[in-house]
Amino acid sequence: MSFTIYSALIPMAKHLLNNQSKILSKAASYAAENSIDPNSLLNARFAPDMFPLTRQVQMATDTVKKGAARLAAIDAPVFEDVETTIPELQERIVKTIAFLESIPESAFEGAETRALKIPLGPGLLVDFTGQNYLTQWVLPNFIFHTTTAYDLLRHQGVTLGKRDFLG
Amino acid sequence: MSFTIYSALIPMAKHLLNNQSKILSKAASYAAENSIDPNSLLNARFAPDMFPLTRQVQMATDTVKKGAARLAAIDAPVFEDVETTIPELQERIVKTIAFLESIPESAFEGAETRALKIPLGPGLLVDFTGQNYLTQWVLPNFIFHTTTAYDLLRHQGVTLGKRDFLG
Numbered sequence: 001m002s003f004t005i006y007s008a009l010i011p012m013a014k015h016l017l018n019n020q021s022k023i024l025s026k027a028a029s030y031a032a033e034n035s036i037d038p039n040s041l042l043n044a045r046f047a048p049d050m051f052p053l054t055r056q057v058q059m060a061t062d063t064v065k066k067g068a069a070r071l072a073a074i075d076a077p078v079f080e081d082v083e084t085t086i087p088e089l090q091e092r093i094v095k096t097i098a099f100l101e102s103i104p105e106s107a108f109e110g111a112e113t114r115a116l117k118i119p120l121g122p123g124l125l126v127d128f129t130g131q132n133y134l135t136q137w138v139l140p141n142f143i144f145h146t147t148t149a150y151d152l153l154r155h156q157g158v159t160l161g162k163r164d165f166l167g
Numbered sequence: 168m169s170f171t172i173y174s175a176l177i178p179m180a181k182h183l184l185n186n187q188s189k190i191l192s193k194a195a196s197y198a199a200e201n202s203i204d205p206n207s208l209l210n211a212r213f214a215p216d217m218f219p220l221t222r223q224v225q226m227a228t229d230t231v232k233k234g235a236a237r238l239a240a241i242d243a244p245v246f247e248d249v250e251t252t253i254p255e256l257q258e259r260i261v262k263t264i265a266f267l268e269s270i271p272e273s274a275f276e277g278a279e280t281r282a283l284k285i286p287l288g289p290g291l292l293v294d295f296t297g298q299n300y301l302t303q304w305v306l307p308n309f310i311f312h313t314t315t316a317y318d319l320l321r322h323q324g325v326t327l328g329k330r331d332f333l334g
Contacts, residue, residue: 003279003298008175012302046322112170131170135179140333143310144317151318155213166307 005071005134006108012139013064014097016146019167020057021093023150023160028086030158038086044152053152055081057089060145061096067138068100070116071130072107172238172301173275179306180231181264183313186334187227188260190317190327195253197325205253211319220319222248224256227312228263234305235267237283238297239274 031038045052051059058081069076077099083089114130118137128137150165198205212219218226225248236243244266250256281297285304295304317332 003170003172003175005170007279007298008170008302012307015303016307046318047324050321112174131174135175136182137333139306140179140183140310143307144314144329144332147311147314148318150311151213151315154217155322157214162311165311166304 004105004108005111005130006105009064009068009071009134009138010100010103010105010108013068013142014100015167016143016165017061017064017093017097019165020060020146020149021090023153023158023164024057024086024090024093026160026164027153027156027158034157039084041153041156041158042084042086042089044156046148046152046155050148053149054083054089056145056149056152058083058092060142060149061092063138063142063145065096065099067134067142068103070118071111071114071134071138072103073111073114074103074107171272171275172278172297173272176231176235176238176301176305177267177270177272177275180235180309181267182334183310183332184228184231184260184264186332187224187313187316188257190320190325190331191224191253191257191260193327193331194320194323194325201324206251208320208323208325209251209253209256211323213315213319213322217315220316221250221256223312223316223319225250225259227309227316228259230305230309230312232263232266234301234309235270237285238278238281238301238305239270240278240281241270241274 027041028038031041042054043052061079065076079092079095083092111130116128116130116133117125118128118133120126150160154160194208195205198208209221210219228246232243246259246262250259279296279298283295283297283300284292285295285300287293317327321327
């Protein structure tokens with residue numbers, strides 16, 4: 001067993017996405033049990049210029065979907081940002097995991113040295129090796145958004161613990 | 168250049184820790200400019216049963232310090248959890264980075280298959296390969312705590328953006 005880009009990214013991403021889906025189920029149960037509009041959870045944000053929960057989940061899935069595709073040198077599917085309910089966000093997670101599982105492990109061979117030009121904002125194209133793209137961008141960003149989604153739900157009172165996040 | 172446990176962990180950890188120190192400097196400036204007691208930032212938490220900012224920084228540094236030590240099969244230094252100010256937390260970050268830099272890259276050779284028994288709680292000893300320990304525990308936990316520290320400061324109004332987190 002050697003350590004590869006695939007083994008650094010794909011099992012962890014699937015694991016944390018599955019955990020995020022379970023966390024969203026707990027949020028739905030919490031809302032139902034406490035007569036809370038689920039939208040109040042989905043629209044929660046930590047600052048006026050931070051994204052709400054729905055967008056955190058969309059960005060987590062997008063980060064890992066695009067990250068895996070670029071590292072494997074294939075096209076990523078496009079997911080429109082149209083989710084407005086917890087089940088719809090969970091469906092997006094299902095689609096993301098299915099995409100990750102559809103990429104053969106062999107597609108990641110040599111990804112660590114692949115030269116990538118990554119658009120990080122309007123007019124901003126950044127050069128990365130595959131290894132640096134994974135460790136400096138994909139993983140910190142992906143875990144940032146899954147963590148922020150968890151923190152938002154904790155802050156709204158949903159009964160969760162770190163084990164829900166880590167699995 | 169091959170992809171290794173060292174290259175998946177150490178450069179990213181140093182980078183995010185350096186960013187966290189700069190974020191704490193911005194928090195100190197924000198407190199000074201707005202006549203806010205820095206303790207109100209350091210004691211901020213998202214839920215009564217979540218840890219406050221000070222502890223998030225302590226746990227981020229501990230996770231990566233112990234994680235690197237176990238993967239390199241060396242002893243980690245002990246840092247007492249005594250910090251009560253922003254400069255003291257930044258000093259802890261400096262000590263953590265110095266420890267990470269003190270480990271020779273060669274110490275991580277073969278770490279992916281190393282059999283580890285990791286204490287995860289009272290009476291709970293979990294078997295990991297080095298690779299699984301890194302991807303299922305060290306990285307998600309480390310980034311969880313650095314993200315939560317960032318989110319806490321954002322929620323308290325400190326002027327920050329994602330670029331402060333990612334560098």
